[in-house]
Amino acid sequence: MRAPSLLMLLSAAAFAVACGGKAAPEEPAPQPAEPAAEPAPAPAPVDDSAERERLEKERMAREAAEKNRTVSADLAAMINFDYDQAVVRQADQATLDRKAAIMAANPSLKIRIAGHADERGSDEYNLALGNRRAAAAKRYLENKGVDASRIDVVSYGEERPLNPGNDETAFAQNRRDEFEVTAGGNNLTAPQ
Numbered sequence: 001m002r003a004p005s006l007l008m009l010l011s012a013a014a015f016a017v018a019c020g021g022k023a024a025p026e027e028p029a030p031q032p033a034e035p036a037a038e039p040a041p042a043p044a045p046v047d048d049s050a051e052r053e054r055l056e057k058e059r060m061a062r063e064a065a066e067k068n069r070t071v072s073a074d075l076a077a078m079i080n081f082d083y084d085q086a087v088v089r090q091a092d093q094a095t096l097d098r099k100a101a102i103m104a105a106n107p108s109l110k111i112r113i114a115g116h117a118d119e120r121g122s123d124e125y126n127l128a129l130g131n132r133r134a135a136a137a138k139r140y141l142e143n144k145g146v147d148a149s150r151i152d153v154v155s156y157g158e159e160r161p162l163n164p165g166n167d168e169t170a171f172a173q174n175r176r177d178e179f180e181v182t183a184g185g186n187n188l189t190a191p192q
Helices: 002-018 049-076 090-105 123-143 168-174
Strands: 110-116 151-157 176-183
Touching (some): 049 090, 123 151, 123 176
Parallel strands (some): 110 151
Antiparallel strands (some): 110 176
16 A cells, blocks of 8 residues: 555645645635616606706797897998988988888887098088988988987088098998987897
């Protein structure tokens, strides 16, 4: 029996040398499995009517602001005149028609029309010409149903040039009426 013991002893020695003289690492004990988690409950149906309502209010506010900008731009649009004339040009009648419609839709709205002239002519003549130009636009609006008490006129003659140039392009730009809201300009209603 000695032979098998020697053989076993040699096998054990060879195994120890092969492992570097260290004992074989222990395997970690298996961890107990966690209990299966219950599935998450299905999300409750979302009542998005409040969100839809908020989005609709925002959309309406954006549209109202855009309409207000458009209406304000239409009110501020200038008209121009031919040289030494105070007659509303046919090309500017549509601009005044939009102003009349806006004023009809906004009964508390009041405006001021400022007449201007180019630098040719005397100061006195240009002041009178600017006044005739503002009065011509006022008469046009009155003929479209706007009450005269809602429109003031003023003349600046050649005192406030839009274009300081000294050529026909500048002169043509300076022969104008400007429009300014003096009352009732908040929350303007667009005409139908």
